[in-house]
Amino acid sequence: MSVHDQFAEDLALHALGALAGQEKETLEKHLEECSHCRGELQQLQSDMTLLAFSTMGPVPPPKSRKRLLRAIARERGAQVTVPKRSAWWLLVPYVVSTALIVVAAFLWKESRSLNRTLANLERRHAEMEKQLRVAQDLVNTLTSPESKHITLAPVKALPQPQGKAYYLSSSGHLIFLANNLAPLLPDKVYELWLIPSTGSPIPAGLFQPDSHGAATVVNPPLPIGIEAKAFAITIEPAGGSPAPTSQPIMLGAA
Numbered sequence: 001m002s003v004h005d006q007f008a009e010d011l012a013l014h015a016l017g018a019l020a021g022q023e024k025e026t027l028e029k030h031l032e033e034c035s036h037c038r039g040e041l042q043q044l045q046s047d048m049t050l051l052a053f054s055t056m057g058p059v060p061p062p063k064s065r066k067r068l069l070r071a072i073a074r075e076r077g078a079q080v081t082v083p084k085r086s087a088w089w090l091l092v093p094y095v096v097s098t099a100l101i102v103v104a105a106f107l108w109k110e111s112r113s114l115n116r117t118l119a120n121l122e123r124r125h126a127e128m129e130k131q132l133r134v135a136q137d138l139v140n141t142l143t144s145p146e147s148k149h150i151t152l153a154p155v156k157a158l159p160q161p162q163g164k165a166y167y168l169s170s171s172g173h174l175i176f177l178a179n180n181l182a183p184l185l186p187d188k189v190y191e192l193w194l195i196p197s198t199g200s201p202i203p204a205g206l207f208q209p210d211s212h213g214a215a216t217v218v219n220p221p222l223p224i225g226i227e228a229k230a231f232a233i234t235i236e237p238a239g240g241s242p243a244p245t246s247q248p249i250m251l252g253a254a
């Protein structure tokens with residue numbers, strides 16, 4: 001395939017005024033540098049003009065008729081003999097098939113662009129699925145009951161209760177992980193609080209530690225866009241409280 005062959009289809013579309021966007025730019029750039037393709041385009045454009053004349057006037061110029069018939073022959077991959085008599089009605093079938101070729105070229109161009117759009121959408125869909133899988137794996141690792149939570153501490157110290165809050169104010173999403181929590185009496189519960197930069201503490205989930213003292217809170221219902229000044233934990237009566245009823249046992253500034 002020569003350098004120019006790749007532009008052959010686009011040249012035909014360009015002559016029809018059916019080329020647009022990136023392909024048009026690429027072709028026009030090539031045309032600036034390539035006299036071969038410029039000549040080809042002129043030839044095609046004059047064929048189009050003569051084709052227009054041949055559908056309007058009773059007798060097309062014999063030269064254009066020959067060129068047109070040869071072009072059709074090339075499209076069909078077969079020899080077409082040029083009739084010697086110049087009767088305009090003999091041309092009608094060729095004009096019709098040329099018109100069909102023009103329509104087919106438009107449809108082909110249209111379907112090619114739809115295919116490209118579809119391929120783009122499929123690629124984006126695959127990317128999003130991949131990101132979603134990564135996010136799911138991350139959340140699973142943090143929250144799965146099978147996941148082991150190990151805290152490393154100085155060898156001789158007793159493990160201290162510890163909590164970590166991951167908070168995204170723009171989406172209102174919160175993941176809270178705690179470990180080494182003391183067990184509670186059945187009528188008590190730990191309550192997590194989002195302390196906003198202005199206003200009262202907002203309830204951000206209730207939890208009971210498991211037998212290892214670990215607990216998680218994932219995406220409690222929170223308003224979106226609240227800037228957090230701190231997170232705190234209090235011990236509340238079972239069922240939780242709308243506002244803290246005791247001093248925080250744990251506190252972390254955001």
Ligand SMILES: [Zn+2]
Nearest residue numbers: 004034036037
């Ligand atoms: Zn060229």
